[in-house]
Amino acid sequence: MILKRTLIRLLIMLSIKNLSVSIDGKLILKNLNLEIRSGEVHAVMGPNGAGKSTLVAVLAGQEDYQIDTGEVFFNGQNLLEMEVEERAVAGLFIGFQNPIEIPGVSLINFLKAAIEAKSKAMDQEPPSTSEILSKIKQKTDFLSLPKDFYKRTVNANLSGGQKKLSELLQLAVLEPKLAILDEIDSGLDIDAVKLVANNLNKLRTTNNSFVLITHYQRILNFIKPDFVHILKHGQIIKSGGEALVEEIEANGYDQFN
Amino acid sequence: MINLINPKDFDVLIIDNFPANSQDWIELNFDNSPLKPVWLQSSKKEIKVKINLNQSIEIKFFWFQTMLNRQTVQVIFNLHNPGTKLGIYNFYHLDKQDTVQNLLQINHFQANCKSFTLFKGVLEGQANARFVGKIFVDPNAHQTNAKLSNHTVMLSDDAKMDSKPELEIYCDDVKCTHEATIGTFDSKQNFYLQSRGLDQKTRNQILTEAFLEEVLDMIKKDFAVD
Ligand SMILES: Nc1ncnc2c1ncn2[C@@H]1O[C@H](COP(=O)(O)OP(=O)(O)O)[C@@H](O)[C@H]1O
Ligand SMILES: [Mg+2]
Numbered sequence: 418m419i420l421k422r423t424l425i426r427l428l429i430m431l432s433i434k435n436l437s438v439s440i441d442g443k444l445i446l447k448n449l450n451l452e453i454r455s456g457e458v459h460a461v462m463g464p465n466g467a468g469k470s471t472l473v474a475v476l477a478g479q480e481d482y483q484i485d486t487g488e489v490f491f492n493g494q495n496l497l498e499m500e501v502e503e504r505a506v507a508g509l510f511i512g513f514q515n516p517i518e519i520p521g522v523s524l525i526n527f528l529k530a531a532i533e534a535k536s537k538a539m540d541q542e543p544p545s546t547s548e549i550l551s552k553i554k555q556k557t558d559f560l561s562l563p564k565d566f567y568k569r570t571v572n573a574n575l576s577g578g579q580k581k582l583s584e585l586l587q588l589a590v591l592e593p594k595l596a597i598l599d600e601i602d603s604g605l606d607i608d609a610v611k612l613v614a615n616n617l618n619k620l621r622t623t624n625n626s627f628v629l630i631t632h633y634q635r636i637l638n639f640i641k642p643d644f645v646h647i648l649k650h651g652q653i654i655k656s657g658g659e660a661l662v663e664e665i666e667a668n669g670y671d672q673f674n
Numbered sequence: 675m676i677n678l679i680n681p682k683d684f685d686v687l688i689i690d691n692f693p694a695n696s697q698d699w700i701e702l703n704f705d706n707s708p709l710k711p712v713w714l715q716s717s718k719k720e721i722k723v724k725i726n727l728n729q730s731i732e733i734k735f736f737w738f739q740t741m742l743n744r745q746t747v748q749v750i751f752n753l754h755n756p757g758t759k760l761g762i763y764n765f766y767h768l769d770k771q772d773t774v775q776n777l778l779q780i781n782h783f784q785a786n787c788k789s790f791t792l793f794k795g796v797l798e799g800q801a802n803a804r805f806v807g808k809i810f811v812d813p814n815a816h817q818t819n820a821k822l823s824n825h826t827v828m829l830s831d832d833a834k835m836d837s838k839p840e841l842e843i844y845c846d847d848v849k850c851t852h853e854a855t856i857g858t859f860d861s862k863q864n865f866y867l868q869s870r871g872l873d874q875k876t877r878n879q880i881l882t883e884a885f886l887e888e889v890l891d892m893i894k895k896d897f898a899v900d
Binding site for chain 1: 703737861862865866867868869870871873876880881883884885886887893
């Protein structure tokens with residue numbers, strides 16, 4: 418019994434304890450608790466303005482957010498004390514609600530730099546340019562993206578759906594331990610949602626974890642989350658299994674308080 | 675950095691090979707529209723060039739400054755014929771004690787000419803850059819359309835930029851604008867790169883290359899004055 422508990426503790430990927438966050442003196446996240454283990458898929462659902470993107474921004478390490486209380490551990494490391502780039506090379510991937518456009522930078526050069534940064538952080542020799550290229554091509558195929566997708570610029574001149582696919586390619590190539598995806602389903606038509614969801618299913622392993630942050634249940638028809646949390650007014654007011662998704666679909670967020 | 679520029683996209687012109695007159699001015703005369711933009715190259719510390727556009731031609735010039743200890747470039751463009759279209763593009767990436775001056779004068783002597791000038795650059799270390807760009811519009815140069823821009827990104831508090839766009843206009847029915855900005859890279863772009871694990875040095879390098887790409891893209895576009 419003791420052994421089993423130790424094992425479970427070791428497998429905790431992300432642990433958020435009593436996290437309270439404010440912006441400009443306004444309290445946004447209130448005493449948030451969340452624990453994610455290896456191999457799990459969590460859905461965090463909530464209405465607009467609930468604080469979902471604020472949570473993402475704090476985990477990503479964006480400035481301008483005041484941490485009032487609480488702590489966050491990522492694989493045993495104190496996440497809130499790490500630099501933004503340290504979080505990434507440690508295996509945290511953030512999929513942004515609005516991926517930033519960087520005209521003049523190609524996805525391939527961007528990914529090459531990101532792979533090299535990861536190797537450097539792990540004190541490893543970076544892969545050669547041709548190894549990087551073949552990995553990117555392989556992932557492009559794996560995700561059923563157009564063959565030359567990696568030649569496009571980082572999100573500039575891409576449609577909303579293509580931007581999400583660009584982030585998925587980054588995710589597939591960088592192979593993070595934990596991916597937190599903020600509304601990866603927003604602005605997509607149903608076929609695109611299916612494509613994104615199927616690709617996420619393909620990327621799931623027992624060693625990585627996903628947090629899908631979403632307003633709508635739609636994408637969760639195609640990816641089955643292990644846990645569902647409802648975030649409202651900056652608090653997780655209810656956690657449960659897949660069945661919660663159906664409750665939200667049937668009666669919306671108003672039923673939860 | 676310079677590897678991003680494909681020489682095949684340009685007519686490379688090494689101006690050090692041209693004879694200079696007694697005041698050290700090199701005179702270049704152009705009577706035809708070249709197929710490609712002209713890439714002016716020089717390794718000299720002092721360069722004085724007079725460029726005469728003798729027919730109603732369309733022509734673009736580009737030069738690039740990096741790893742230069744010290745360079746002063748003085749260029750006078752003379753638009754001698756109505757309907758001439760001129761593009762002037764430059765990129766500078768200066769570091770350490772690099773000191774560079776670009777002193778331009780664009781003389782619109784005739785009507786219906788266009789000139790588009792774009793200078794962009796990134797300064798690091800204790801680099802020191804100066805840009806003076808003057809558009810002169812003669813009383814005869816009706817319907818002149820001229821734009822001059824200079825945008826600098828400063829990556830160090832010790833770098834210095836002095837930017838002076840100037841207009842000297844003696845004709846009423848013209849459209850002349852200038853703009854100069856000095857700033858940093860976009861913080862959202864920087865954050866996005868950072869969130870994928872890129873350290874500051876790599877981020878600056880990637881964003882500097884993107885800044886250069888913007889100039890190269892503009893060269894490919896038609897004379898984008900408006
Ligand atoms: N940069 C900001 N400055 C001030 N208020 C903000 C900022 N970002 C978000 N907020 C506020 O925080 C609350 C939560 O927003 P957000 O985290 O974006 O919610 P969600 O992603 O769930 O829609 C909202 O009331 C929003 O107005
Ligand atoms: Mg949001």
